[in-house]
Amino acid sequence: MNICERISDPLAIIGFGHEGRSLLNLFLAKCPNISIDILSEDRIDLSIKEEYKDNKRINFREGADCLKRLPEYTQVFRSPGVSIYKEELIHAVKQGVNITSSAQLWHDLYRRDHKIIVTGTKGKSTTSALLHYVLDGCGEDVVLAGNIGIPLADLILSGESHRYWVVEMSSYQLSDFSGTPEIAVLTNLYAEHVDWHRGLENYFRDKSRLFYRLEKGRAVLNRRDINTGKWIGHIGEAVYFNDDDGFYVTDRGISYKNEHILSGHHLKIMGEHNLENICATLSVTNMLGIGWEETLEYISEFKGLPHRMEIVEKKNGVFYVDDSISTIPESTMNAIRVFLPRPITVIVGGYDRGLDWNGFGVWLAQSSVNAVIGVPESGWIIVDSINSCSMGGVSGFYAQGMEEALHLSRRITPKEGVVLLSPASPSYNIYTNYKDRGRHFRSLIGGQ
Numbered sequence: 001m002n003i004c005e006r007i008s009d010p011l012a013i014i015g016f017g018h019e020g021r022s023l024l025n026l027f028l029a030k031c032p033n034i035s036i037d038i039l040s041e042d043r044i045d046l047s048i049k050e051e052y053k054d055n056k057r058i059n060f061r062e063g064a065d066c067l068k069r070l071p072e073y074t075q076v077f078r079s080p081g082v083s084i085y086k087e088e089l090i091h092a093v094k095q096g097v098n099i100t101s102s103a104q105l106w107h108d109l110y111r112r113d114h115k116i117i118v119t120g121t122k123g124k125s126t127t128s129a130l131l132h133y134v135l136d137g138c139g140e141d142v143v144l145a146g147n148i149g150i151p152l153a154d155l156i157l158s159g160e161s162h163r164y165w166v167v168e169m170s171s172y173q174l175s176d177f178s179g180t181p182e183i184a185v186l187t188n189l190y191a192e193h194v195d196w197h198r199g200l201e202n203y204f205r206d207k208s209r210l211f212y213r214l215e216k217g218r219a220v221l222n223r224r225d226i227n228t229g230k231w232i233g234h235i236g237e238a239v240y241f242n243d244d245d246g247f248y249v250t251d252r253g254i255s256y257k258n259e260h261i262l263s264g265h266h267l268k269i270m271g272e273h274n275l276e277n278i279c280a281t282l283s284v285t286n287m288l289g290i291g292w293e294e295t296l297e298y299i300s301e302f303k304g305l306p307h308r309m310e311i312v313e314k315k316n317g318v319f320y321v322d323d324s325i326s327t328i329p330e331s332t333m334n335a336i337r338v339f340l341p342r343p344i345t346v347i348v349g350g351y352d353r354g355l356d357w358n359g360f361g362v363w364l365a366q367s368s369v370n371a372v373i374g375v376p377e378s379g380w381i382i383v384d385s386i387n388s389c390s391m392g393g394v395s396g397f398y399a400q401g402m403e404e405a406l407h408l409s410r411r412i413t414p415k416e417g418v419v420l421l422s423p424a425s426p427s428y429n430i431y432t433n434y435k436d437r438g439r440h441f442r443s444l445i446g447g448q
Helices: 018-030 046-050 066-072 087-094 102-109 124-137 152-158 200-212 226-232 272-287 292-301 329-339 358-365 378-387 402-412 434-446
Strands: 011-014 036-040 058-062 075-078 098-100 114-119 142-146 164-168 183-186 219-222 239-241 247-249 253-256 259-263 310-315 318-322 344-348 371-374 395-398 418-421
Touching: 011 018, 011 066, 018 036, 018 102, 018 152, 036 066, 058 066, 066 087, 087 098, 102 152, 114 124, 114 200, 124 142, 124 164, 124 272, 124 292, 142 152, 183 200, 183 272, 200 226, 219 226, 219 272, 239 272, 247 272, 253 272, 259 292, 272 292, 272 329, 310 434, 318 329, 318 434, 329 344, 329 358, 329 418, 344 378, 344 402, 358 378, 371 378, 371 402, 378 395, 402 418, 402 434, 418 434
Parallel strands: 011 036, 011 075, 036 058, 075 098, 114 164, 114 183, 142 164, 183 219, 219 239, 318 418, 344 371, 344 418, 371 395
Antiparallel strands: 247 253, 253 259, 310 318
């Protein structure tokens, strides 16, 4: 596996977050004769740069104008957070620059391994983790990588090869990915990341592109998802879940071709949306020749992901639930349904991507929740919508931040009620990511 044959000199990496650093470490170790430029529009922390100060092969180029240098390179590796729709990237591609990614490099290097790519607006992380857990439990040689698992560049550096790769990929990664996995799963399609993709249509198209390249019968799709049907339903043969001919959700749990196979109360993960994630997982394992009977033990044991409807603790008679990973309204609505009919105080809000929040506000106003507390930016817009809804009976409150929101929730949530952090928004206006937001929420509960 000669990585250097695929790398140009000098090489540029755009973005220096977790994946950017993984790429740098890979190229430093495997390609000792190339120079590497790090391009970052944001200032890089001095403590991070200090780690590489003695390496003469690295140049850090920071600031708002650094991407104007892209035409100087023949090959550039893009971190997922850097949008392909930036004018500088579009111009560089027109100038003949090869802009690629760690995901593309991984695919090209491991062509013989069995690749299962999982994507979707919501449910992709849980489905990926569950599929890995089940395959591992069934004795398969499998690794979990990508968004939720080990960074792909780290696995390339390790030289590992596995029979199965379960890789969660976001729309950011799929937008310029040209690989063809053995199986691809799409959990659902909702509006998200509209700002990064410069429009909802681009987002749906970037999510869908992967599925047009698959061999017949290798796509796993959600029959009940309207947007999936609109964007991918015409591709021909596919394996569908939530379909009478496959695995589907019922009031009792999960059935397979009219046979009830799993009851919801046997599971450690909650909610109808998680039953759909299980159906997607079972569809894949069935395609791999693993009978559903072999998988149920591991599905029942699976505890879910941190920050996904995770009960942190019960304090003074009130349950505190961390659902920080919910970054779109549909996900927050699912979480609320799980905890009803308990009285629920929902904390919403975060980075405002410019969505129309009125529909979600009206839904909350007409729901059975106890109260809604909004934090900046989007939370205040949502509360505005709730308080202006003439048909609702839910009170909306404004808070300056997480501390004030929790202080208020403690006063207005009755015993045996739930304080649910389910923001329906990304965290970038205040926090590094949803994990950072969830950790802050949990630390404040401990301090109450």
